[in-house]
Amino acid sequence: MSDLLRDRLTSISGFGMSAQEDGYCFRPTHPEQVREIFEIARTTGRKVVLRGAGRSYGDAAILGEALILDISRMNRILSYDPQTGVVQAEAGVTIGDLWRLGIEDGWWPPVVSGTAYPTLGGALGMNIHGKNAYRVGTLGEQVLSFTAITPSGSFLTLTPDNPDFYRIISTAGLLAVIVQVSLQLKKVQTGDLDVLALAPRTWQEQFDMFRRYEPEADYMVSWVDCFGKGSQAGRGVFHAAWYQHGITGAGHTLSLTHQDLPDTLLGFFPKSIVWRFLKPLNNRIGMKVLNRAKDFAASTLGNGKHHPQSLVGFSFLLDYVPNWRNAYLPGGFVQYQSFVPKEYAQAVFARQIDLQQAAKCESFLGVLKRHRPDRFLFSHGIDGYSLALDFKLTSKNRERLFELAHQMNELVLQAGGKFYLAKDSTLRERDFMQSVGTAAIAEYRQAKEHFDPEGLLSSRQAIRLGLSRSSDLGMF
Numbered sequence: 001m002s003d004l005l006r007d008r009l010t011s012i013s014g015f016g017m018s019a020q021e022d023g024y025c026f027r028p029t030h031p032e033q034v035r036e037i038f039e040i041a042r043t044t045g046r047k048v049v050l051r052g053a054g055r056s057y058g059d060a061a062i063l064g065e066a067l068i069l070d071i072s073r074m075n076r077i078l079s080y081d082p083q084t085g086v087v088q089a090e091a092g093v094t095i096g097d098l099w100r101l102g103i104e105d106g107w108w109p110p111v112v113s114g115t116a117y118p119t120l121g122g123a124l125g126m127n128i129h130g131k132n133a134y135r136v137g138t139l140g141e142q143v144l145s146f147t148a149i150t151p152s153g154s155f156l157t158l159t160p161d162n163p164d165f166y167r168i169i170s171t172a173g174l175l176a177v178i179v180q181v182s183l184q185l186k187k188v189q190t191g192d193l194d195v196l197a198l199a200p201r202t203w204q205e206q207f208d209m210f211r212r213y214e215p216e217a218d219y220m221v222s223w224v225d226c227f228g229k230g231s232q233a234g235r236g237v238f239h240a241a242w243y244q245h246g247i248t249g250a251g252h253t254l255s256l257t258h259q260d261l262p263d264t265l266l267g268f269f270p271k272s273i274v275w276r277f278l279k280p281l282n283n284r285i286g287m288k289v290l291n292r293a294k295d296f297a298a299s300t301l302g303n304g305k306h307h308p309q310s311l312v313g314f315s316f317l318l319d320y321v322p323n324w325r326n327a328y329l330p331g332g333f334v335q336y337q338s339f340v341p342k343e344y345a346q347a348v349f350a351r352q353i354d355l356q357q358a359a360k361c362e363s364f365l366g367v368l369k370r371h372r373p374d375r376f377l378f379s380h381g382i383d384g385y386s387l388a389l390d391f392k393l394t395s396k397n398r399e400r401l402f403e404l405a406h407q408m409n410e411l412v413l414q415a416g417g418k419f420y421l422a423k424d425s426t427l428r429e430r431d432f433m434q435s436v437g438t439a440a441i442a443e444y445r446q447a448k449e450h451f452d453p454e455g456l457l458s459s460r461q462a463i464r465l466g467l468s469r470s471s472d473l474g475m476f
């Protein structure tokens with residue numbers, strides 16, 4: 001083995017732990033080192049896979065035998081103006097770093113994912129959305145400019161008036177390495193949101209609630225009980241939330257101590273061990289009971305009530321229980337999120353859940369969101385809704401689950417819908433190609449030839465979806 005790679009062998013997986021690969025990990029601290037890593041790839045005849053915090057669920061940030069270019073140590077804030085909320089940061093800065101930087105001056109990241117761990121580079125590689133996607137779109141739409149390094153070593157600084165801006169963001173790290181980002185943060189008056197909880201009993205009520213609150217709410221999200229059948233299909237808990245304005249004496253809500261998630265549940269139970277209690281329940285029967293209990297509590301106790309909730313508590317609900325994904329061990333889990341135009345979303349999602357129930361392969365969690373279209377090359381944005389689903393993976397259900405995913409894909413494609421690379425483990429090349437369309441694929445291939453003619457940037461997902469070739473350094 002080359003001396004350049006010695007001692008760098010590392011095993012990495014996607015967040016869902018269902019796919020794992022061994023590669024050679026490099027963690028640069030300076031853009032110049034990024035160039036050197038591409039040189040090492042050439043010398044050793046290997047591909048390069050980009051990786052941020054590894055929060056993509058499937059195989060987008062892994063590749064066997066490749067050089068793993070992990071940008072998480074390039075994590076300096078380069079400039080920050082507390083008056084304007086403009087921040088310039090290296091791409092390894094996380095969403096968590098950003099909210100901590102700005103909150104005490106009344107600035108909040110304009111788009112956040114359901115976890116605070118993603119890096120800016122990884123978040124733009126996928127072009128993440130938040131619970132406000134229908135209102136402000138994706139993270140890429142909030143970027144003022146970014147700097148990227150191409151595999152040939154050129155530095156590009158791009159603003160939204162340049163078509164390459166829309167190509168490098170959203171294409172899953174296959175064209176260039178984003179190294180710096182300039183972003184406009186969102187002004188907030190207080191650190192709490194006003195949250196309304198409602199308990200839709202049917203699919204019809206779910207969609208009626210989204211339509212009712214879309215013109216006025218700043219955020220909307222709904223949980224769906226995927227075990228609900230017949231007249232109860234589609235039941236769940238809908239949340240609409242508003243920024244609060246003009247509230248006197250609310251300054252303390254902008255403090256870090258107000259925002260930080262507690263380490264314990266109910267004030268005494270260490271959250272770090274909660275996943276161990278979830279594990280024995282993490283099966284069809286246990287999850288059916290838990291979903292039912294959550295639904296009962298929501299429809300009786302909290303229905304129709306407003307309550308204040310911190311921005312962090314509302315936004316990063318999934319960070320409440322550390323290591324919750326370990327409850328899915330040993331097989332891990334697959335997240336599946338499809339995006340369907342608004343006219344067909346209700347019918348498609350209802351049918352997806354019928355199919356899961358028929359296959360005895362129900363998702364343990366269902367999350368419904370509203371979106372809007374955007375102009376990024378591999379955009380998942382659509383004038384419609386998405387349903388995100390978590391499926392436990394075992395050696396017994398693997399084949400059944402993939403078959404189910406393919407059936408669900410068919411419904412999405414018939415409705416003119418899309419998929420999201422950050423949440424994908426099961427797509428076939430033809431599904432992805434059909435969802436983004438031949439024009440986008442042709443544009444991608446042209447950009448790939450331009451930025452990465454040797455085909456150095458790759459991933460296991462890119463090979464699965466025909467966006468990169470596995471065999472040699474030539475691209476197509």
Ligand SMILES: Cc1cc2nc3c(=O)[nH]c(=O)nc-3n(C[C@H](O)[C@H](O)[C@H](O)COP(=O)(O)OP(=O)(O)OC[C@H]3O[C@@H](n4cnc5c(N)ncnc54)[C@H](O)[C@@H]3O)c2cc1C
Nearest residue numbers: 052053054055056113114118119121122125128129173178
């Ligand atoms: C609990 C949880 C909740 C989530 N909630 C949401 C949500 O609400 N909305 C949402 O949109 N997503 C959500 N996600 C998905 C997550 O936001 C995305 O997968 C995001 O891309 C992860 O960022 P990362 O830094 O971990 O990147 P990684 O997962 O490491 O990489 C993501 C992609 O970006 C590429 N990449 C990495 N670094 C760079 C770079 N510097 N330049 C160019 N490309 C790069 C990688 O090759 C890969 O293809 C969630 C994930 C989890 C685990």
